[in-house]
Amino acid sequence: MATINLKKREVEIKIVYYGPGRCGKTTNLQYIFQNSRRYMIDEMVSIKTKGDLTLFFDFVPMGLGTIKGCETRVQLYTVPGQVKYASTRKLVLKGAIFHFPLVMQYNKRDLADAGVPLMPVEEMNQLYNRQLKAPHFAGSATTGLGVNDTFKSALVHTLRSIKKQAGWE
Ligand SMILES: Nc1nc2c(ncn2[C@@H]2O[C@H](COP(=O)(O)OP(=O)(O)O)[C@@H](O)[C@H]2O)c(=O)[nH]1
């Protein structure tokens, strides 16, 4: 989702990684953080439980320079996947509920190389994305496969919706 403050000449973009526990949300953010350091305006924040699960969220702040004279910042979040953290998920997703662009990343595809039988991406797409028709990518947060493509797609679609919102196109 995006907020535009024309008075302060600021654009704030929030991208949330959403998915079940252990699917690789934190690892995606770590990869992006490590590989796009020049855009980072602060350290990555993670609040973890003993078992290394994300308790509240992970957070990465990025700066993208200016768009139409507006300083543009991107905040990357994850949500905790476990059922019992439903209220935290709602909080992180606040403001991102309506009309937000959606991108699918089918993660852990590298496990095929280790002999793990994986559901083909096309089958997953039929199951989870037939109606949504969101852009989708095969990914691996540990090797980096598809991580930047997924992130870029989310960013491009969000920027497009901001431009529409602001009448910039
Ligand atoms: N093989 C493989 N392991 C992954 C991948 N992404 C995450 N993992 C591992 O899966 C576990 C859970 O990942 P994590 O990022 O904490 O999941 P989260 O609960 O969604 O934040 C960790 O041990 C990661 O190293 C991936 O693409 N491939």
Ligand SMILES: [Mg+2]
């Ligand atoms: Mg996590």
